Amino acid sequence: MPFNLLLNNVSRYIHLTDAEKEIFISLLQEKQLKRKQFFLNDGEICKYSAFVTSGCLRGFTVDKNGIEHVLSFAPPDWWMADMYSLISKKPGTLNIEALEDTDIILLSKTNQEKLYLEIPKFERFFRILIENSLVANQQRIVDNLSLTAEERYNIFCKRYPTLINHLPQKQIASYIGVTPEFFSRMRNKH
Amino acid sequence: MPFNLLLNNVSRYIHLTDAEKEIFISLLQEKQLKRKQFFLNDGEICKYSAFVTSGCLRGFTVDKNGIEHVLSFAPPDWWMADMYSLISKKPGTLNIEALEDTDIILLSKTNQEKLYLEIPKFERFFRILIENSLVANQQRIVDNLSLTAEERYNIFCKRYPTLINHLPQKQIASYIGVTPEFFSRMRNKH
DNA sequence: ATCATTTCTTAACCTACATCATCTTTCCCG
DNA sequence: CGGGAAAGATGATGTAGGTTAAGAAATGAT
Numbered sequence: 001m002p003f004n005l006l007l008n009n010v011s012r013y014i015h016l017t018d019a020e021k022e023i024f025i026s027l028l029q030e031k032q033l034k035r036k037q038f039f040l041n042d043g044e045i046c047k048y049s050a051f052v053t054s055g056c057l058r059g060f061t062v063d064k065n066g067i068e069h070v071l072s073f074a075p076p077d078w079w080m081a082d083m084y085s086l087i088s089k090k091p092g093t094l095n096i097e098a099l100e101d102t103d104i105i106l107l108s109k110t111n112q113e114k115l116y117l118e119i120p121k122f123e124r125f126f127r128i129l130i131e132n133s134l135v136a137n138q139q140r141i142v143d144n145l146s147l148t149a150e151e152r153y154n155i156f157c158k159r160y161p162t163l164i165n166h167l168p169q170k171q172i173a174s175y176i177g178v179t180p181e182f183f184s185r186m187r188n189k190h
Numbered sequence: 191m192p193f194n195l196l197l198n199n200v201s202r203y204i205h206l207t208d209a210e211k212e213i214f215i216s217l218l219q220e221k222q223l224k225r226k227q228f229f230l231n232d233g234e235i236c237k238y239s240a241f242v243t244s245g246c247l248r249g250f251t252v253d254k255n256g257i258e259h260v261l262s263f264a265p266p267d268w269w270m271a272d273m274y275s276l277i278s279k280k281p282g283t284l285n286i287e288a289l290e291d292t293d294i295i296l297l298s299k300t301n302q303e304k305l306y307l308e309i310p311k312f313e314r315f316f317r318i319l320i321e322n323s324l325v326a327n328q329q330r331i332v333d334n335l336s337l338t339a340e341e342r343y344n345i346f347c348k349r350y351p352t353l354i355n356h357l358p359q360k361q362i363a364s365y366i367g368v369t370p371e372f373f374s375r376m377r378n379k380h
Numbered sequence: 381a382t383c384a385t386t387t388c389t390t391a392a393c394c395t396a397c398a399t400c401a402t403c404t405t406t407c408c409c410g
Numbered sequence: 411c412g413g414g415a416a417a418g419a420t421g422a423t424g425t426a427g428g429t430t431a432a433g434a435a436a437t438g439a440t
Contacts, residue, residue: 035438063336071332084325093332120310127317130324135274137327142261142283144334145367146253149427168387177335182427184389225408339397358417372397374419 002030005053006105009077013128014121023118027111033057033098039080040096046085048106052076055102056163058171061093070175073099073163079129099167149178150186192220195243196295199267203318204311213308217301223247223288229270230286236275238296242266245292246353248361251283260365263289263353269319289357339368340376 003025010016016024031050033039039057040046050057057074059082071094074080085092086109107115115122143152153176157164164172173183193215200206206214221240223229229247230236240247247264249272261284264270275282276299297305305312333342343366347354354362363373 061332061336067336069332069335071328083321083328087321087325116314120313123310123313123317124306127313127320130317130320131273131277134320134324134327135277137324137331138261138273141327141330141334142251142259144331145259145364146251146257170387174335178426179428180388181390181429184387185427188389360417368396369398370418371399371420374417375397378419 002053002103003028003105005077006051009051010125014125016119016121020119020121024115024122027107027115029106029108031104031106033102033104035098035100035102037098038095039098039104040082040092040094042093042095043091044085045089046082046092046094047110048108049079049081049086049112050074050096050104050106051079053103053105056099056167057096057102057104058099059094059096060174062095068095068174069177070171073160073167073171073175075160075163099171144177149176149182152176153183153186192243192293193218193295195267196241199241200315204315206309206311210309210311214305214312217297217305219296219298221294221296223292223294225288225290225292227288228285229288229294230272230282230284232283232285233281234275235279236272236282236284237300238298239269239271239276239302240264240286240294240296241269243293243295245294246289246357247286247292247294248289249284249286250364252285258364259367260361263350263357263361263365265350265353289361334367339366339372342366343373343376 006028007016007021007024010024033055039050042062052074054076056076057080058070059072059074059080060068060070062068072080080096082092082094082096084090085094089109112122112126143155147155153172156172156176169183169187170180173180176183178186196218197206197211197214200214223245229240232252242264244266246266247270248260249262249264249270250258250260252258262270270286272282272284272286274280275284279299302312302316333345337345343362346362346366359373359377360370363370366373368376
C-alpha cells in the first residue's frame with residue numbers, strides 16, 4: 001500500500017502501534033502531480049506538508065529580476081513544504097513544482113496539530129526531522145560562504161548521487177548558486 | 191534570579207507548572223565566559239546547548255585557508271550550539287567564542303534527553319525553537335543566492351538592530367559573506 | 381516520427397568582490 | 411593614561427563568476 005514508504009520513514013525515529021498507524025493514516029491524503037504542475041505558488045499560504053513517494057519536487061524562489069533560486073529538491077522519501085508559510089500561516093515566497101510526474105502524501109497543518117495532540121510522539125518525530133534539516137541548511141550556508149562553485153558541485157554530487165542523473169543541469173546550477181552558462185563551462189573545462 | 195530570562199523564553203511556547211520549572215532548573219548549569227574565551231572548539235564534541243543571558247556569542251567555522259566564517263551570533267535570549275555535533279555526537283566544525291564577557295546557562299544533551307522524558311512538553315518547545323531557526327536559515331540561503339552584499343547588509347541591519355552597534359564590522363562582514371575590506375568600502379561609499 | 385520547446389554549449393566581454401599593501405584610528409589592558 | 415594590538419580605511423590590481431548572444435543538442439507532446 002502506498003503509505004508504506006512513509007510509515008517506514010516515521011518508524012526510523014519513533015515506534016507506532018497498529019492503532020496509531022491507523023490514526024496517522026486517517027489524517028493523510030494522497031495526491032498526484034503531473035510534470036511541471038505546481039504544488040504551491042509564492043504568495044499563497046502553505047497549508048500542507050508533502051511527502052514524496054515517487055517522482056521529484058523542487059522548491060524555489062523567484063528574485064526581483066525574475067531569476068529562480070532552488071532552495072531544495074525532494075526525491076522519494078523526503079518531505080517538502082514552505083516552512084515559513086506553514087508555521088506563520090502567512091503568504092510565503094516559495095514555489096513548489098513537480099520536476100516529473102510525482103506522487104505525494106499530504107499532511108495538512110491542521111491535521112499535523114491534531115496528530116501532536118493525539119499521538120505526542122509525533123512531536124519528537126518532527127523535531128528530529130527538522131533538526132536534521134537545520135543541520136543540512138547550516139552546512140549549506142557554511143559551504144556557500146567558504147567554498148568555490150566547483151567545490152560545492154562536488155559536494156552536491158556526493159550528497160545527492162541519485163539526483164545528479166535525472167536532474168536538468170540548470171536546476172543543479174541554481175541550487176549550487178551559479179548561472180547555467182557558468183555551470184556548463186565548469187563541468188566541461190579540462 | 192538568573193533563570194528568569196530563560197523561563198520567560200520557554201513560556202513563550204509552553205506553559206510550565208512551578209514543579210516543572212523546578213525540574214527544568216535542576217537540569218541546568220550556569221557559566222561565565224570572559225571576552226574571547228571559547229565555549230567550543232572545532233574538532234570537539236558539543237555536549238551542551240547554551241542560552242545567553244548577557245553578553246554575546248559568535249559561532250564560526252575556519253576554512254582551509256584559515257579564514258573565519260560566522261554562522262551565527264547569540265545575543266541575550268538566544269540559544270547557541272553546534273547542532274550537527276550535538277545531535278550526531280561526533281566532532282563538529284563549529285567554534286563558539288564570547289565576543290564580550292558573557293553569561294550563559296547550559297543544558298547538557300544528556301539532561302535535554304531527560305527533560306524530554308520527564309516533561310514531554312519540552313519536545314514541543316525545542317521543536318518550535320528549531321522550526322524558527324530553520325526558517326531563518328532557509329531565508330539566509332535564499333538571500334545569499336539572490337541578493338548583493340549591500341542588500342544582505344541592509345537586511346542584517348533591520349533584523350538585528352541591537353547587534354549592529356556593538357559588533358566589530360569584520361564580524362558582520364563575515365556573516366554577510368564579504369571581506370572586511372570590501373565591507374568597509376561598501377559602508378563608506380555613498 | 382516530427383516539430384517545438386527546452387536545455388546545453390561556447391565565446392567575448394563585464395562586474396562585484398577579493399587580495400595585497402600601507403596607513404590611520406580605535407580600543408583595551410596594565 | 412599610555413602603549414600595543416586589533417580594527418578600520420583606502421588605493422591598485424586580480425579573478426570568479428555574470429551577461430549577452432547565438433548555435434547545437436536533447437527532449438517531450440502530438
